[in-house]
Amino acid sequence: MRIGHLSALTLSIFGLLAGCGQDKTTSDGVEIIRIGSVAPLTGAQSHIGKDNDNGARLAIDEINAKGLTLAGKPVKLELVSEDDAADPKTATNVAQKLVDQGVKAVIGHLNSGTTIPASKIYHDAGIPQISPSATATAYTNQGYNTAYRVMANDAQQGKALGQFAVANMGVKKVAIIDDRTAYGQGLADEFEKAAAAAGATVVAREYTSDKSTDFTAILTSIKGKAADLVFFGGMDPQGGPMARQMKRLGLTAKLLGGDGLQNINFIKLAGADAEGVVASSPGLPLDAMPGGVEFKQRFEAKYGPIQVYAPYAYDAVEILVAAMRRADSAEPAKVLAALPKTDHAGVTGPLRFDAKGDTAGGAVTLYQVKNGAWSVLETVK
Amino acid sequence: MDIFIQQLINGLVLGSIYALVALGYTMVYGILELINFAHGEVTMIGAMVALAVIGALLGAHPELPGMMVLLAGVLVAVPACMALGFVIERVAYRPLRKAPRLAPLITAIGVSIVLQNAAMLIWGRGYVSFPAILPRGRHDLLGATVSDLQIAIVALSILTMFGLVFLVNHTRLGRAMRATAQSREVAELMGVNVNTVISATFIIGSALAAIAGVMVSAYYGLAHYYMGFLLGLKAFSAAVLGGIGNITGAVLGGLLLGVIEALGAGYIGDLTGGFLGSNYQDVFAFMVLILVLVFRPSGLLGERVASRA
Numbered sequence: 191m192r193i194g195h196l197s198a199l200t201l202s203i204f205g206l207l208a209g210c211g212q213d214k215t216t217s218d219g220v221e222i223i224r225i226g227s228v229a230p231l232t233g234a235q236s237h238i239g240k241d242n243d244n245g246a247r248l249a250i251d252e253i254n255a256k257g258l259t260l261a262g263k264p265v266k267l268e269l270v271s272e273d274d275a276a277d278p279k280t281a282t283n284v285a286q287k288l289v290d291q292g293v294k295a296v297i298g299h300l301n302s303g304t305t306i307p308a309s310k311i312y313h314d315a316g317i318p319q320i321s322p323s324a325t326a327t328a329y330t331n332q333g334y335n336t337a338y339r340v341m342a343n344d345a346q347q348g349k350a351l352g353q354f355a356v357a358n359m360g361v362k363k364v365a366i367i368d369d370r371t372a373y374g375q376g377l378a379d380e381f382e383k384a385a386a387a388a389g390a391t392v393v394a395r396e397y398t399s400d401k402s403t404d405f406t407a408i409l410t411s412i413k414g415k416a417a418d419l420v421f422f423g424g425m426d427p428q429g430g431p432m433a434r435q436m437k438r439l440g441l442t443a444k445l446l447g448g449d450g451l452q453n454i455n456f457i458k459l460a461g462a463d464a465e466g467v468v469a470s471s472p473g474l475p476l477d478a479m480p481g482g483v484e485f486k487q488r489f490e491a492k493y494g495p496i497q498v499y500a501p502y503a504y505d506a507v508e509i510l511v512a513a514m515r516r517a518d519s520a521e522p523a524k525v526l527a528a529l530p531k532t533d534h535a536g537v538t539g540p541l542r543f544d545a546k547g548d549t550a551g552g553a554v555t556l557y558q559v560k561n562g563a564w565s566v567l568e569t570v571k
Numbered sequence: 572m573d574i575f576i577q578q579l580i581n582g583l584v585l586g587s588i589y590a591l592v593a594l595g596y597t598m599v600y601g602i603l604e605l606i607n608f609a610h611g612e613v614t615m616i617g618a619m620v621a622l623a624v625i626g627a628l629l630g631a632h633p634e635l636p637g638m639m640v641l642l643a644g645v646l647v648a649v650p651a652c653m654a655l656g657f658v659i660e661r662v663a664y665r666p667l668r669k670a671p672r673l674a675p676l677i678t679a680i681g682v683s684i685v686l687q688n689a690a691m692l693i694w695g696r697g698y699v700s701f702p703a704i705l706p707r708g709r710h711d712l713l714g715a716t717v718s719d720l721q722i723a724i725v726a727l728s729i730l731t732m733f734g735l736v737f738l739v740n741h742t743r744l745g746r747a748m749r750a751t752a753q754s755r756e757v758a759e760l761m762g763v764n765v766n767t768v769i770s771a772t773f774i775i776g777s778a779l780a781a782i783a784g785v786m787v788s789a790y791y792g793l794a795h796y797y798m799g800f801l802l803g804l805k806a807f808s809a810a811v812l813g814g815i816g817n818i819t820g821a822v823l824g825g826l827l828l829g830v831i832e833a834l835g836a837g838y839i840g841d842l843t844g845g846f847l848g849s850n851y852q853d854v855f856a857f858m859v860l861i862l863v864l865v866f867r868p869s870g871l872l873g874e875r876v877a878s879r880a
Binding site for chain 1: 702793798838
């Protein structure tokens, strides 16, 4: 009798397991297409992660509201949000989980350090991946036909930053710090190349981690080397305290950073010491984006202020769904065949892909903190 | 040379914060022979409570002078942490006082995890920034820069430590603490209320932790729910370096560790030709911990039983 119960239970468990990964339908028979969205939703970068997730969600909600039809049948999109905590190891676990759940595509991840290891799992499963914000060149250099991004990469950004520092800020001696993540290190390497090529001397190359808050030792040794610019490849939770500690130690060098610093939170963390800091962001400033102003209204009505990458996550979803429409299917293999032909007028600007999955000819914009807000210096194409 | 002095100053400031936290570890160890691993989290709670009060006050009355707001924050954070320290001892350690020593060690780690997660639920997962209410003055000292904040941190730490030494050596409670440290049973026979003394030890240690927490968040300009973890581990290393259970040792260990860290991180890059960088800063504390445990397990000032408390 007990054995009978047990085997019935086992059978039902197997039934449940088998059910996983199958296509789901709603009660009225509309097929549900699941799309993964991965970003750090906990930890120090959760504000940026939530921003990405909301950007993707806004696009999904709008597409569902208008209605989507594939192969003559109405379908409904469902966003499956996962948290990778900005941790490479968690990222691969989460990626495998999404693959097992049978998602048709993934929007993410946010960081380069998480996007790169996860991309192998999506590639092996043959699922398209579009990262809104991973900028490390290594991501698209792996030769995966599944890896795409909608933002200018570190080579493009680092080059613009290096040239700007020498040509426009008149910098001669630079100190470079990075947070040892794929993003921070990659960006710092590209900056170093460009700055050295433009004629600046690199007087210090230091490292920290993406969890540190104490940079006094690094900054003091940089002070001793009389650098007139400190470049930081990393994110705002480190950049904010770094700006404060530079002022406290009496450094006269300016602080320059990439898109990891170019957000509201950096100014909040650095306080008055944020004044004068320069940072870049791939793409156009929000107000100069073709659909920027209108997007801002729609987004902020629902989720509050935009942190930084939400428009890119939104465009990533739009591009994916446009490819599904062209393929007239959500099957990953067919969508992958349609993705290279992308020519999309997105919120962030016109988007096309090159052979590697990078954006063709992405712009980079430089910003400076003036009176407690980021203001545009110039856009480099 | 001025760079050396700057690193030294950085180290002393950091070290005086470590010393304050290390005192909490060492006092509890002196009396209970228990390593209170939740102590770092008490520091974090102190910082978070103070920031919450400061934020609320500034939100309601932005015209208030900065120092007054800060004082209000500290005046709420200190009693809050004292109460927390009392509750931790009462709930997690007292029922296990006669249990094997491993048991309270495990509840200590449990309390630490509970506090971290509680803080994450209350104050969120992101960094909380310290508002710009502090004086921003800077002074020149032998070519190095010293800020008002750094002077305040060191001065306040020294003041607090002298207060503690006075309390332990010249008051009735202090005598009871020293007696309990020597022998709990005999102290009890002599009419010392051991439970009160142990509670008082936790309360005092937590008050110091609250002050240290506010200092750390003011110094780095931010606070977050896991800031207590690394700070606690380093302060523990400082306590072991000085000789755990020894009050003077904790202060000495804290200051030494701060200076070792600052100088180590500042010069390791140049000394190794860039092979090792200042990112190895956090390694120094634990290298020191290992070296002490191998070569002088009783710490620099030993564990002089008579004066531990």
